[in-house]
Structures are given as C-alpha cells and as structure tokens.
Amino acid sequence: MNHWLIPGLVALVAALFAASLLIGPAAIGVGESLAALIRGEGEAVVLVMREIRLPRALLGVMVGASLGLAGAALQGFLRNPLAEPGLIGTSASAALGAVLALQTGFAAGFALALPAAALTGAVISVVLILLLAGPRGSSLVLILAGIAISALAGALISLVLNLSPNPFAANEIVFWMMGSLTDRSMDHVRAAAPFMLAGAAALWLTRRGLDAMTLGEDAAASMGIALTRLRLLLVIGTAALVGAATAVAGAIGFVGLVVPHILRPWVGAQPSRLLPASALGGAAMLLAADIAVRLIAPERDLKLGVLTAIVGAPLFLHLIWKTRRAGL
Amino acid sequence: MTLLSVENLTVSRAGQPVVGGIDLTVQPGEFVGLLGPNGAGKTTLLRAALGLLPFTGRSSLAALPGRERARAAAFLPQSREIAWPLSVEALVALGRVPYPGAARGLSGADREAVDRAISRMGLETFRHRPTTELSGGEQARALIARVLAQEAPLLLADEPTAGLDPAAQIATMRVFAAHAAAGGAVVASLHDLGLAVRHCTRLVLLDGGRLVADGAPAEVLTPGNLARTFGIRAHFAETGDGPVFQPLDML
Numbered sequence: 001m002n003h004w005l006i007p008g009l010v011a012l013v014a015a016l017f018a019a020s021l022l023i024g025p026a027a028i029g030v031g032e033s034l035a036a037l038i039r040g041e042g043e044a045v046v047l048v049m050r051e052i053r054l055p056r057a058l059l060g061v062m063v064g065a066s067l068g069l070a071g072a073a074l075q076g077f078l079r080n081p082l083a084e085p086g087l088i089g090t091s092a093s094a095a096l097g098a099v100l101a102l103q104t105g106f107a108a109g110f111a112l113a114l115p116a117a118a119l120t121g122a123v124i125s126v127v128l129i130l131l132l133a134g135p136r137g138s139s140l141v142l143i144l145a146g147i148a149i150s151a152l153a154g155a156l157i158s159l160v161l162n163l164s165p166n167p168f169a170a171n172e173i174v175f176w177m178m179g180s181l182t183d184r185s186m187d188h189v190r191a192a193a194p195f196m197l198a199g200a201a202a203l204w205l206t207r208r209g210l211d212a213m214t215l216g217e218d219a220a221a222s223m224g225i226a227l228t229r230l231r232l233l234l235v236i237g238t239a240a241l242v243g244a245a246t247a248v249a250g251a252i253g254f255v256g257l258v259v260p261h262i263l264r265p266w267v268g269a270q271p272s273r274l275l276p277a278s279a280l281g282g283a284a285m286l287l288a289a290d291i292a293v294r295l296i297a298p299e300r301d302l303k304l305g306v307l308t309a310i311v312g313a314p315l316f317l318h319l320i321w322k323t324r325r326a327g328l
Numbered sequence: 329m330t331l332l333s334v335e336n337l338t339v340s341r342a343g344q345p346v347v348g349g350i351d352l353t354v355q356p357g358e359f360v361g362l363l364g365p366n367g368a369g370k371t372t373l374l375r376a377a378l379g380l381l382p383f384t385g386r387s388s389l390a391a392l393p394g395r396e397r398a399r400a401a402a403f404l405p406q407s408r409e410i411a412w413p414l415s416v417e418a419l420v421a422l423g424r425v426p427y428p429g430a431a432r433g434l435s436g437a438d439r440e441a442v443d444r445a446i447s448r449m450g451l452e453t454f455r456h457r458p459t460t461e462l463s464g465g466e467q468a469r470a471l472i473a474r475v476l477a478q479e480a481p482l483l484l485a486d487e488p489t490a491g492l493d494p495a496a497q498i499a500t501m502r503v504f505a506a507h508a509a510a511g512g513a514v515v516a517s518l519h520d521l522g523l524a525v526r527h528c529t530r531l532v533l534l535d536g537g538r539l540v541a542d543g544a545p546a547e548v549l550t551p552g553n554l555a556r557t558f559g560i561r562a563h564f565a566e567t568g569d570g571p572v573f574q575p576l577d578m579l
Binding site: 079208211212213214215216218219221222223224225226264268269270271 | 375378380394395396397398399401402403404405407409410411412413414415418419422423425426458471474478484
C-alpha cells in the first residue's frame with residue numbers, strides 16, 4: 001500500500017546496524033571503527049569490531065528478522081493477531097531443546113547440535129499448537145494451548161535445572177534463557193544462518209496461501225491452495241527461524257507479536273506484504289533493543305529478552321483489551 | 329461441454345451417509361438452485377463436489393489439480409470470514425490467486441477482472457474502504473465480487489443471498505443469472521424459494537442427503553414435494569410479473 005514502507009524500514013535497519021557497530025563499552029571513534037572493520041587497521045580495534053560488534057549486530061538483524069517473520073506468518077495462518085512464537089510456546093520449547101543439548105553435552109558433539117536441538121523443540125511445539133488449536137481454533141484455544149505448552153516446556157527446563165549437578169551450570173542456563181546477544185561470535189552467525197535462510201525461504205513460499213487464508217480454509221482450498229503443503233511449510237519455516245534464533249540468542253519474546261501488529265495497517269493488512277515488512281521491522285526492533293540494553297545499563301548486562309518483554313507485555317495487554325471490546 | 333458432472337457421490341460421517349448417491353450434471357447456461365431444509369446436505373454436496381471433503385463416487389471438479397479446478401469453478405463458502413481489514417479492492421483481488429503472477433502484483437488482465445467484479449456488485453464507492461468496516465450485507469457483496477473476479481465458468485455459492493436486503497438479493501440473483509446467460513453456470517444453495525423460482529433456470533431438491541427432485545421450478549416445487557421435504561403448503565402462480573411463490577403455512 002505504502003511504497004515508502006519497505007525502503008524506509010531498510011534505511012532504519014541500516015542506520016540501527018551502523019549504530020550497533022559504533023556503540024559499545026570500548027570508546028572507539030567512528031573513523032577508527034570503520035577503518036578497522038573494513039580495512040583491518042589497528043589490531044585491538046579490529047578484534048573488537050570484527051569479533052565482538054560485527055557478530056552482535058549481524059545476529060541482531062538475523063534474530064529480529066526471524067522473529068518478526070515467524071510472528072507475521074503464524075498470525076496470517078492462524079488468522080489471529082495474538083499468535084506469536086513466544087506466546088504459543090515455540091520459544092520455550094526451542095529453549096528446552098537447547099537446554100537439554102547444553103546439559104547432556106550433546107551440544108558439544110558437533111557444530112550444529114545446539115541449533116538442531118532447539119529446532120527439534122520448536123517443531124514439536126508448532127505441531128502441537130496446530131493439533132490443539134488448529135487453523136480454525138479460537139483465540140482462547142490458541143492462548144490456552146500456548147500456555148499449556150509454555151508451562152510444560154518451562155517445567156521441564158526447571159527439572160533440568162533442578163537436577164543440574166553444579167550451580168554454575170544452572171546459573172549459566174538461567175541467564176542464557178533470558179535472551180541476549182552479548183559475547184556472541186561469528187560461529188553463532190554461521191550456525192544460525194543456514195537454518196534461518198531455510199526457514200525464511202519456506203515462509204516466503206506461503207505468501208499467496210496466507211493471503212487466500214484471509215477468507216478461510218474452504219475458500220483458500222477452492223482457490224487452488226494446497227492446505228497440507230501450506231501447513232507443512234509453515235511448521236518447518238517457523239520452527240527453523242524460532243529454533244535458530246533461540247539457539248543463538250536465548251528466548252526473546254514479543255518481537256513476533258509487536259512488530260506485525262504495528263506494521264499491519266501500513267501494508268493494508270495483507271498477510272503477504274506483512275512478511276517482508278515484519279522481517280525488517282523485527283530486525284529494527286531487536287537492534288534498537290540491543291542498543292538500548294547497552295545504553296541503559298552498560299555495567300549491569302541487562303538481558304535483551306527481559307527488555308523486549310517489558311516493552312511487549314503492555315502491548316499484549318492492549319491487544320487483549322481491544323479483542324475483548326470487539327466482542328471476541 | 330459439461331461444467332460439472334457428479335456421479336453417485338456419497339459422503340459419510342461416522343459410517344452414516346450424510347449425502348448419498350447424488351447424480352448431477354450442470355451445463356453452460358444453467359442457474360441451478362439447490363434447495364432443501366436445514367441439514368439436507370446442500371453444503372456437504374457443494375464441498376464434496378469441489379473435493380474439499382472426502383467422498384466416494386466421482387466429481388469432475390474434484391478430479392482436477394488445485395489450480396485448474398480453481399479456474400474451472402469458484403466457490404463462495406457459507407461462512408463469511410474476513411480475517412483481516414483488507415480493502416474491498418484487495419479482497420476482490422484475492423480472486424486472482426489461482427492465476428500465476430498474482431504474487432508479483434496484478435497483471436492488466438487481473439486488474440480488469442477485479443474492476444469488472446467490483447462494478448458488477450456495485451462496490452465502486454467502497455473500493456478503498458476496509459471490508460471489516462462495512463455492514464454485513466456489503467461484506468457479502470464484496471465476497472461475491474471476489475468469486476466473480478476468479479472468472480471461472482462455474483460458480484458454486486453456498487447461501488449467497490442470506491442476510492442481504494431485498495434489493496441486494498435481487499441484484500445478486502441477477503448477477504448470477506447474467507453469468508449463466510453469458511455461457512457460464514451457477515449452482516447456488518438457497519432457502520428463499522420465491523427468489524429461486526423467479527431467477528433459477530433449474531431447481532434441485534435435496535432431502536435427507538438424497539436428491540428427490542430435479543427440473544424446472546414448476547416440476548420441482550409441486551405440492552407433494554413441498555409437503556414431503558419442507559412440510560409446508562404454498563401459493564405458486566404464473567403472473568404478469570413472472571412466477572410468484574409464497575409459502576403459506578406448515579402442515
């Protein structure tokens with residue numbers, strides 16, 4: 001609808017990406033930073049820029065885009081603005097998979113073990129949600145199913161912590177669960193990228209089907225949309241994106257809820273147009289949140305997932321309030 | 329050229345046939361009114377004929393691959409679901425989903441089809457309004473326009489006139505009749521027998537999942553059929569203003 005939306009969001013993401021590269025505890029000038037990043041001038045600065053800030057900014061874009069895209073696709077498919085990877089238990093299930101992998105040592109087994117474990121957890125939760133709430137399920141059933149899955153995954157994570165042999169491991173898992181982009185390396189970028197690309201590709205193929213689903217399943221099927229294929233692409237795509245995002249950044253909630261909600265009016269509410277917009281919007285939101293975390297409390301290591309929840313939860317309450325007034 | 333051919337179509341639920349042994353062929357030019365009391369199997373028959381339900385028997389539409397079927401027949405479901413506040417134009421443009429390229433924006437032919445559908449349903453003034461802000465009747469018209477924009481020769485409509493005001497009901501029936509007269513065909517399930525009699529070229533009467541009568545309005549809505557399937561008696565007369573049908577009382 002609005003031709004400036006996508007270019008505007010691209011510019012916003014680019015600006016925030018640059019800001020993310022330039023802001024940090026090490027006071028480095030703009031010129032010096034860029035020289036180090038691009039030409040490799042200055043040994044210590046190169047290390048900071050290429051090994052610390054670049055992966056952090058890249059992961060901000062990747063994780064944010066993944067969460068925004070997954071949220072928009074889930075909402076389009078379930079025809080419910082309350083659907084969100086965090087709320088329906090996908091993030092918690094992915095975290096459970098990752099925690100189990102960390103705890104059992106499976107994660108150290110091979111390079112992609114951690115994302116693969118998180119992805120498995122995410123797949124299980126998305127399949128469970130589709131079985132329990134179904135594409136025709138009401139908001140109520142969807143939220144209840146989400147609560148049940150989140151609670152179960154949370155309880156199992158607690159059990160792992162409970163049985164954890166040493167308090168340091170438990171502590172590490174707890175902090176990891178809160179979601180953060182601090183101290184990530186290019187290895188994390190390399191581990192997450194293939195899953196995220198595959199997930200994004202799968203969801204990209206659903207856009208025509210998601211548009212048709214606006215009119216319900218029967219209408220979509222009568223317009224030649226293969227619903228089984230659509231459902232499969234959606235499960236694989238969402239799980240790959242959320243699983244990979246959770247594996248590298250921990251559980252970061254509400255991005256997939258807030259971003260599509262804000263951008264929907266800008267794309268004429270069309271689910272297909274919402275996908276790229278939400279991916280960019282998610283990247284912008286996560287980069288902004290990650291910069292805010294560094295600016296608000298540089299000494300305290302404020303966790304990213306904590307901040308997104310503090311911002312996102314009131315918006316979620318506002319959405320429920322609106323849904324209630326609409327008489328649903 | 330037959331637009332729909334259904335042979336011995338049977339749909340079972342929990343071992344019980346809800347629609348049994350239906351034979352039906354629809355030719356170009358026909359506007360078929362699908363009649364029957366609640367639960368007679370009208371919706372089930374339409375959905376099964378499209379292949380949206382598992383069934384036994386044969387349906388020429390269900391045998392086609394998805395996109396080809398979407399170009400052969402458009403379906404207006406009974407539930408008037410619109411999940412997102414799309415503009416009327418964007419909603420009608422969903423009818424172009426079965427045509428390649430729709431994802432990359434609409435082609436010239438797509439735009440023409442959308443414009444035609446919007447003007448046939450008299451929706452020009454609502455074109456850019458979000459559908460969720462329209463009245464129920466206006467939403468129903470926008471959804472019918474979506475079906476027309478699909479430009480399939482056969483239209484299957486499940487209670488297209490329910491909830492419309494009298495003028496919109498007549499306008500809708502005329503749009504369908506014109507579609508049939510132009511060489512297409514329409515099968516519409518209807519509860520308003522008066523409308524069916526005045527606009528349909530052929531009526532098909534279902535009762536308890538069986539096809540009990542099929543033919544011209546006067547052959548189908550006989551006092552005997554009305555009593556057996558609907559449990560009513562009615563006044564049915566040919567007048568200077570065309571056929572008039574008015575239910576009078578329950579039996």
